[in-house]
Amino acid sequence: MIRGIKFATPLVALALLLAACSGDAATPTPSPTATPTRPAPTPTPAPPEKLSVMTTVYPLAYFVERVGGDLVEVENLVKPGVDAHDFEPTAEDIQRVSGADLLVANGLALEPWMGRMLEALGDDAPSDVIEAARVIIESGALGEEDEDEGHDEDEGEEEEEDHGDEEGEEEEDHGDEGEGEEGEDHGEELDPHVWLDPTYAVLQAEAIRDALATIDSANRELYHDNAAALIADLRTLHDEFTSGLASCRHDTFITSHAAYGYLAARYGLEQEGIAGLTTAAQPSPQRLAEIVEEVKADGLGYVLVEPIVGDRLAQTGRTRPHSRHRERDAERVRRARRLHGADAGQPRQPQACPGVCFVTNSSANGAVLEWDRVTFHYGVGLAVDDVSLRVEAGEFAAVLGPNGSGKSTLIKLALGILRPTGGAVRLFGQGIDGFSDWVRVGYVPQVVSAVWSGFPATVTETVAHGAYRGTSPLAIFRRSERPDVLAALEAVNMTHVKSKRLSELSLGQQQRVLLARALVRNPELLVLDEPAASVDVSGEEQLYTVLRDLNRDRGLTIVLVSHDIGAMLREASTVCCMNCSLVKHGPPHELTSDELSALYGLPVDALIHDALHEHR
Amino acid sequence: MPAILQYEFMIRALIGGMLVGILAPALGMFIVLRRFSLIAETLSHVALMGVAIGMATRTLPSLTALAAASIGAIIVEQLRSRGRLPGDVAMAVVLYTALAVAVVVISFAEGFNVDLFSFLFGSILSVSLLDLWLLAGLAAVVVVFVGVFFVDLAQIAFDDDLARVNGVPVGALNLALAVLTGAVITLSMRVVGVLLVGAMLVVPVLVGLRVAKGLRATFAASIAAGAFSAIAGLVAAFYLDLAAGGATVLTAILLLVLANIWVQLRKAAASFRKV
Numbered sequence: 001m002i003r004g005i006k007f008a009t010p011l012v013a014l015a016l017l018l019a020a021c022s023g024d025a026a027t028p029t030p031s032p033t034a035t036p037t038r039p040a041p042t043p044t045p046a047p048p049e050k051l052s053v054m055t056t057v058y059p060l061a062y063f064v065e066r067v068g069g070d071l072v073e074v075e076n077l078v079k080p081g082v083d084a085h086d087f088e089p090t091a092e093d094i095q096r097v098s099g100a101d102l103l104v105a106n107g108l109a110l111e112p113w114m115g116r117m118l119e120a121l122g123d124d125a126p127s128d129v130i131e132a133a134r135v136i137i138e139s140g141a142l143g144e145e146d147e148d149e150g151h152d153e154d155e156g157e158e159e160e161e162d163h164g165d166e167e168g169e170e171e172e173d174h175g176d177e178g179e180g181e182e183g184e185d186h187g188e189e190l191d192p193h194v195w196l197d198p199t200y201a202v203l204q205a206e207a208i209r210d211a212l213a214t215i216d217s218a219n220r221e222l223y224h225d226n227a228a229a230l231i232a233d234l235r236t237l238h239d240e241f242t243s244g245l246a247s248c249r250h251d252t253f254i255t256s257h258a259a260y261g262y263l264a265a266r267y268g269l270e271q272e273g274i275a276g277l278t279t280a281a282q283p284s285p286q287r288l289a290e291i292v293e294e295v296k297a298d299g300l301g302y303v304l305v306e307p308i309v310g311d312r313l314a315q316t317g318r319t320r321p322h323s324r325h326r327e328r329d330a331e332r333v334r335r336a337r338r339l340h341g342a343d344a345g346q347p348r349q350p351q352a353c354p355g356v357c358f359v360t361n362s363s364a365n366g367a368v369l370e371w372d373r374v375t376f377h378y379g380v381g382l383a384v385d386d387v388s389l390r391v392e393a394g395e396f397a398a399v400l401g402p403n404g405s406g407k408s409t410l411i412k413l414a415l416g417i418l419r420p421t422g423g424a425v426r427l428f429g430q431g432i433d434g435f436s437d438w439v440r441v442g443y444v445p446q447v448v449s450a451v452w453s454g455f456p457a458t459v460t461e462t463v464a465h466g467a468y469r470g471t472s473p474l475a476i477f478r479r480s481e482r483p484d485v486l487a488a489l490e491a492v493n494m495t496h497v498k499s500k501r502l503s504e505l506s507l508g509q510q511q512r513v514l515l516a517r518a519l520v521r522n523p524e525l526l527v528l529d530e531p532a533a534s535v536d537v538s539g540e541e542q543l544y545t546v547l548r549d550l551n552r553d554r555g556l557t558i559v560l561v562s563h564d565i566g567a568m569l570r571e572a573s574t575v576c577c578m579n580c581s582l583v584k585h586g587p588p589h590e591l592t593s594d595e596l597s598a599l600y601g602l603p604v605d606a607l608i609h610d611a612l613h614e615h616r
Numbered sequence: 617m618p619a620i621l622q623y624e625f626m627i628r629a630l631i632g633g634m635l636v637g638i639l640a641p642a643l644g645m646f647i648v649l650r651r652f653s654l655i656a657e658t659l660s661h662v663a664l665m666g667v668a669i670g671m672a673t674r675t676l677p678s679l680t681a682l683a684a685a686s687i688g689a690i691i692v693e694q695l696r697s698r699g700r701l702p703g704d705v706a707m708a709v710v711l712y713t714a715l716a717v718a719v720v721v722i723s724f725a726e727g728f729n730v731d732l733f734s735f736l737f738g739s740i741l742s743v744s745l746l747d748l749w750l751l752a753g754l755a756a757v758v759v760v761f762v763g764v765f766f767v768d769l770a771q772i773a774f775d776d777d778l779a780r781v782n783g784v785p786v787g788a789l790n791l792a793l794a795v796l797t798g799a800v801i802t803l804s805m806r807v808v809g810v811l812l813v814g815a816m817l818v819v820p821v822l823v824g825l826r827v828a829k830g831l832r833a834t835f836a837a838s839i840a841a842g843a844f845s846a847i848a849g850l851v852a853a854f855y856l857d858l859a860a861g862g863a864t865v866l867t868a869i870l871l872l873v874l875a876n877i878w879v880q881l882r883k884a885a886a887s888f889r890k891v
Contacts, residue, residue, distance in 0.1 A: 086733075090723060285854040289623055417777045436785030448775035455649060455774060456825055456834035465771050468782045476766035476832065501829055521782075 001062055006120035009490075011358055051216055056111045057084045059195040064104055064204050066230040068212055071219055075100070083433040085108050089117050098124040102215060104208060107131030110192035112484055128215055135207035139539055179541050188293040197262035198238040201424035202231050252298055253362075254291060366426060368393050368525050368557045369414055375422035376409055383409045385581040386423070391574075393524075396551045398572035398588075399561045402600050405578045407561045408446075414559070415443055427525075440470050442518030444511070445526040450502060459505070460498045463488055489513075492546055508532035512543065526550070528560045532567065542569055565596065622856050625743070629807075629848055632743035633864060635751040636804040636816060637846030639758055641838040643797050644817030645824065649773035655692060655705060655794065656801060656814035658711040662688030663802045664810045665718040667735050672721050677735075678802070680751070685798030688714060693794045697787060738809030738861035753801050758796060765789060770831055808861040819868040820845060826875035841871050 050073040055061040056450055068074065078084045084106075089097075097103060098195040103126045104116055108132070108281040118125045137373070143463050175322040194200045209227035213220040245267045253260075258273025274291055294300070309429040369391040384406045391397045399407045412418040413425055416432045423569055425432040428440060457465070464480035464486070473480075481498070489495045502510060511531055518526060528547075532540045548571060550556040562568050568575060577584040577591070577599050584595055634645050648653060666684025670677030688710055695706035723733065762769070771779035772786055780786050797817070804813045824838030849864030856863075 219739060284857045285626065285629075285850075285860065286857045289619070292623055294624075400692070412777070414776070415781045417780055436783065438781060441781060443778060443781040445775060445778055448778060449651075450649070450774040454825060455830065456768065457774065457827060457831045461831050462774070465767055465774065466765060466782070467772065468784065470764060470783060471785075472767055473764045499829075524661060 017386060033177075039282070040559075044381065051102065051212065052100045053104060053249055054097050054126065055103075056114065060106060060204070060208070061102045061133075063201070064197075064212075067205060067209050067225050067227045069215065069222065072212065078111075080518055085112065088113060091436045093117075094120060097121065097126060100126045102126060102128040102130070102211060104211070105129065105131050106192055106194065107134040108137075108190050108192035108194070109536045120282075128211060130207055132204040132210045133205050136194055136200055137190070139203060174215075182222065191259075193259040194262060197266050198234045198241065199261060199266060202234050204584055205230050205234065213328045240256055245269065250298055250300060252294070252300065254295070254300060256333075258410070278516050286324040292558050303304040346559075365570045366424070367391070369559065370426040371410065371413065371423070372426065373423035374410075374413060374420045374425060374534040376406070376413060376418060377421045378409075382580060384413065384420075386421075387578075387582045388574060389582060389585060391525075391557060392558055394551070394555045396547070396558045396571065397560070398568035398574070398577060399559065399576045399578055400565060400568055400599070401578035401583075406580050407578050408529055409419055410578060411527055411559065415441070415527060439521055440524045441525030442466075442525070442526045444514045444518050444531055446533060447507075448510075448514065454503050455501075457502055458499050459489070459494065459502060461487055463516045463520050464500050466520040468521075470484045485516075485521055491519055492516045493542060508536060515543070515546070523556070525557045525559070528558070531562065532562065532563055532564055540567070547571070619833060619850060623716070626850070628743045628745070628748060632748055632751055632807050632849060633846035633860075634757050634843050635846070636800075636807050637820070637864075638799045638839050639751070639755055639844035640804055640813075640816035640853065641820040641824065641842040642758055642762055642835070644799055644821045644842075645798060645835055645838050646769045646773050648818055648821040648825075649770075652703060652708045653709075655689075656817040657799060658692060658707040658714075659685050659688055659712050659794075659798045659801045660716040660805055660810045660813045661718070662759060663734060663798070663805055664888065665714040665721070666802070667732065667805075668718045668721040671732070678747075678806070681802045682799060684714070685802045688793045689794035689798040690791060693791050697790060708843050724835045733740050734809075735805060736810050737859070738805070738807055738812065743784075743807060746799075747803065747806055752795075754799055754803055758800065761792065761796060765792075766835075769793065785824060804815070805819065808864060813867045815865040818844060819865065819872055823871045823875045825866065826872070826879055841868065843873060 041449075051068065051071060053064050053068065053072050053132075054072060054073050055064055055076050057078050058076055061074050062076045064072060072352050075095070075096060077089065078087045097117065100119050104109055108131075118129070141175075156491075170390060195204055205227055210224050212223045216223075248269075252270040252272060253264075254272045254274065256273070257275040258271060260269075260271045261271075263269070264271040272291060272294060276285070371387050371389045374384055374387045375382070382519060387410065389404075389410075398412060401407045407616070409418065412425070413420050414432075416435065418426075419432075428437065429434050430437075431587045460480040463485045464482065465483075467484060486495065486498070489498055492515050494509065494516060495510050497505060497509060497513075505513065511534060515528075515531065526547075532543055535543060542566060547558060547560070551573075558566070560572070569591065572588055574586060575584070575591055576582060576589045577595070579599055583599055584591060595601075620630075644656070647653060648779075650700060663681040663685040665688075667677040669675075669684065670680030673680070676756045680768050692706050692710050694703045694743030695709070696703045703710065718798060755868050768779070768784045768789055771782055771784050773787060774799045801817070806814055820842035821834075823841040827839040828834040843879035849867040850860055852858060852867065853860040853863040
């Protein structure tokens with residue numbers, strides 16, 4: 001704030017009054033000079049029942065306490081540290097208000113929620129409601145002098161929509177409120193921080209005094225005496241401001257939000273609010289730049305902050321030239337805050353050739369993949385029931401079965417994607433749980449999730465990722481177009497689309513790219529889940545030709561799930577028929593039409609042409 | 617020197633904004649490609665809960681937010697990966713729980729609702745030196761993480777199951793990605809705000825996906841779009857007197873619109889050439 005305002009007294013008073021604005025009344029430590037003494041004890045015995053008064057913000061609570069003394073029980077709605085502008089009454093708050101004899105609010109849109117609250121209360125609203133700032137308007141004291149009060153930053157100001165409602169409540173006890181509507185018009189443009197100017201605070205105190213005296217006319221004298229003491233204190237404060245501010249080196253002070261318009265106007269000062277009239281609005285960059293300029297130009301050393309806003313913005317406004325003042329600033333801020341009460345595996349066989357060279361499987365015990373009494377439940381449903389099955393090295397095993405027969409589940413169990421509920425799965429003789437030699441396995445799923453997300457990888461990138469052999473740092477910089485990748489693409493006849501995005505290809509083409517992705521690993525076991533599902537007849541023939549060559553010429557073990565009975569009977573060396581449990585396992589020619597019909601639940605003819613089996 | 621660079625707070629805002637512009641899409645790409653964008657929204661609200669708790673308990677809100685976002689990330693990931701709930705439902709549950717807790721804590725605690733505003737809408741103009749250091753530290757971690765695990769993350773985004781069969785440590789990486797995303801969101805939240813932070817993870821990536829082909833090119837384009845949006849947004853905010861967080865996100869959206877127009881024009885030109 002105020003290097004110019006050299007006197008501690010006004011600073012303390014400002015701080016105290018600001019506390020009122022932010023509703024921060026945790027420790028309204030009265031300064032001996034600036035703040036009046038507590039009210040004198042009332043001479044008459046307290047009536048059996050005290051008047052219950054609700055206030056919205058701390059300064060009003062303080063005024064009511066002073067004026068009412070022991071005759072009233074004051075409760076304040078907006079809790080310490082909460083901003084009245086953004087306060088939202090809880091159900092309990094509303095109940096407390098309904099039980100009060102008098103509600104004292106500030107008005108002028110300081111409490112935009114009040115109209116809604118009173119509306120919600122309906123007939124339960126307190127019979128007496130005064131808006132202390134509005135009274136000042138009605139008295140005519142808030143005249144031309146205030147109209148140019150430098151509140152040009154009121155873009156953040158939230159105007160109250162419900163004024164009309166409050167007005168209705170108010171009229172009951174203010175018979176002289178003929179010009180209520182007029183007052184409202186003023187209210188929409190005026191700064192609500194009236195109490196920060198001691199002179200206006202006097203008017204508010206008088207309004208409170210009159211309201212109390214009307215409700216409890218028996219103690220009228222007492223209210224008048226108490227109010228007189230408060231008013232005297234406020235006048236003393238005014239005098240201290242006047243004399244204390246008379247010899248300022250600067251007349252500009254910076255505040256976190258522009259609440260000091262009335263005070264500034266009264267004592268010939270200039271306020272620069274970082275934020276606007278309400279504390280909620282974040283200042284724009286331009287506004288901050290202006291403030292920084294001003295700080296530099298005028299050599300201002302201090303920014304007055306409220307604990308409610310925090311000093312981030314103020315810190316922003318601070319510039320290097322003033323760094324030597326930082327310690328002092330910090331101390332000053334800390335002091336102001338105190339016043340506000342704010343302190344409170346298996347080795348992989350080496351690969352010799354750089355291109356695609358599909359190694360012949362040489363697994364010692366011959367079983368590449370083994371399900372041993374495997375059971376699997378999806379929730380309560382049994383998907384795989386006690387299946388025991390071995391796939392030997394070099395085998396081309398086809399898994400057949402109707403929909404929901406557990407074929408894909410069997411595959412997912414083999415690959416460790418699902419864990420069996422009972423039994424064991426072994427890959428290359430190792431239990432699936434400890435298996436880490438994944439580079440020996442190639443997998444072609446039916447569909448990949450990337451298809452739906454518009455995955456940006458090119459075909460080359462997709463295939464290159466198949467060669468993954470464990471995390472390698474800086475793989476991000478590795479070339480995708482390598483001989484092994486191109487060879488794998490060549491093997492599935494997809495070289496011509498190598499720089500396209502995967503998502504630009506047809507499903508059949510995607511399937512072949514996925515196959516290349518599996519092949520680039522040089523796997524010993526290739527697992528495919530319905531690879532021909534989205535492929536046309538010629539694509540299907542190409543696919544099976546590739547698989548046949550891989551199996552026959554390179555000894556690659558293949559496990560393939562399919563619905564295509566004809567193709568499987570033609571291509572596979574063994575057929576496994578699944579219907580939750582394993583129905584049949586053996587060479588295709590042993591499979592009878594009756595067995596197939598029983599499996600699918602409809603007549604199926606198995607015509608196996610021996611000539612096609614010659615290659616086995 | 618242009619006016620915008622004469623102020624320390626603007627320089628800090630520009631550096632902070634740029635770091636967010638780079639960090640958010642760097643992780644955002646793997647999230648968008650997994651069709652998991654809602655996690656940004658979820659974690660930002662979890663972080664908000666952390667802020668509320670931090671303010672209520674008078675601890676550093678940034679730290680409590682970071683802790684909350686990390687724990688939230690782990691919970692979402694656990695719910696999703698164990699298959700107890702579908703991903704979107706898991707996120708919805710966590711999001712609304714966090715938001716409800718935040719609202720309750722806010723109603724209990726006293727004295728911070730205004731600062732909460734700066735968390736909701738961002739306060740890029742009050743980026744502190746500490747924020748910058750935290751962002752820079754996180755940037756270093758993210759660069760190393762993405763540098764080392766780029767292919768792994770891409771594989772997971774490509775297909776979870778396929779990645780698993782390829783030997784990618786899917787569970788651990790998903791968890792790490794979620795926790796890092798929580799951290800990026802928490803630190804970016806200070807800059808762009810809870811309500812908009814998700815946009816910085818998603819929109820620049822969408823721009824990248826429109827204009828680039830290939831994973832690495834898309835990654836680079838997304839980061840460029842993010843950084844550009846941050847800088848251009850702040851410059852616009854400074855000279856046109858706009859809210860910084862909103863201007864940044866709107867710049868990214870504008871880029872997305874331009875990218876779409878460009879793609880359409882290219883398509884039209886290509887079909888014209890064919891004719």
